[in-house]
Amino acid sequence: SQTIHQWPATLVQPVGSPLSLECTVEGTSNPNLYWYRQAAGRGLQLLFYSVGIGQISSEVPQNLSASRPQDRQFILSSKKLLLSDSGFYLCAWSGTIQETQYFGPGTRLLVL
Amino acid sequence: GESVGLHLPTLSVQEGDNSIINCAYSNSASDYFIWYKQESGKGPQFIIDIRSNMDKRQGQRVTVLLNKTVKHLSLQIAATQPGDSAVYFCAENGGDYKLSFGAGTTVTVRA
Numbered sequence: 001s002q003t004i005h006q007w008p009a010t011l012v013q014p015v016g017s018p019l020s021l022e023c024t025v026e027g028t029s030n031p032n033l034y035w036y037r038q039a040a041g042r043g044l045q046l047l048f049y050s051v052g053i054g055q056i057s058s059e060v061p062q063n064l065s066a067s068r069p070q071d072r073q074f075i076l077s078s079k080k081l082l083l084s085d086s087g088f089y090l091c092a093w094s095g096t097i098q099e100t101q102y103f104g105p106g107t108r109l110l111v112l
Numbered sequence: 113g114e115s116v117g118l119h120l121p122t123l124s125v126q127e128g129d130n131s132i133i134n135c136a137y138s139n140s141a142s143d144y145f146i147w148y149k150q151e152s153g154k155g156p157q158f159i160i161d162i163r164s165n166m167d168k169r170q171g172q173r174v175t176v177l178l179n180k181t182v183k184h185l186s187l188q189i190a191a192t193q194p195g196d197s198a199v200y201f202c203a204e205n206g207g208d209y210k211l212s213f214g215a216g217t218t219v220t221v222r223a
Binding site for chain 2: 006032034042043044046049051057059090092100101102103104105106108
């Protein structure tokens with residue numbers, strides 16, 4: 001069966017510091033991968049998606065970036081965090097388009 | 113523009129009763145819909161999905177109804193249990209890689 005991992009689970013970072021969040025998927029090949037952000041009490045906002053190694057599409061302009069160095073690894077990064085980057089970051093995968101997206105456990109990021 | 117929305121932000125239900133959570137969508141091109149359950153501090157968990165060529169689909173204690181005429185989606189939970197307390201999101205897929213999510217309905221089960 002497929003599993004999706006995210007780490008760290010919780011992160012507290014000062015404004016202006018860098019960020020690296022990692023997501024890995026097991027049990028499937030060539031998944032579509034997604035990064036979402038969820039503000040407190042809100043729905044999910046799609047940040048990036050990837051259909052293959054090195055292929056990244058950005059949904060919203062921001063100071064975040066994503067990379068996919070390996071088939072089942074998806075990384076969310078920032079060179080300098082802003083206060084507004086605080087939130088709950090979720091990674092998800094799907095087999096193909098129009099299939100269900102399955103979410104990881106999330107990373108809670110607090111920028112102070 | 114297209115949007116997905118839930119009718120009520122909160123729902124309080126007595127344990128053992130049935131719950132109905134509603135969702136409206138505006139993208140008539142959407143042909144795939146999903147319900148997720150999110151418990152506090154966790155990622156959304158898939159509950160059930162339905163494609164536009166169906167109007168009803170049943171799972172274990174859950175039923176999803178789709179009314180394409182009025183662009184309405186509902187999730188029915190039978191015999192609601194304390195473990196059903198969570199935020200429920202509907203999501204739609206209009207044929208690309210993206211899911212559009214509603215803001216969520218918080219369900220609280222009263223003992």
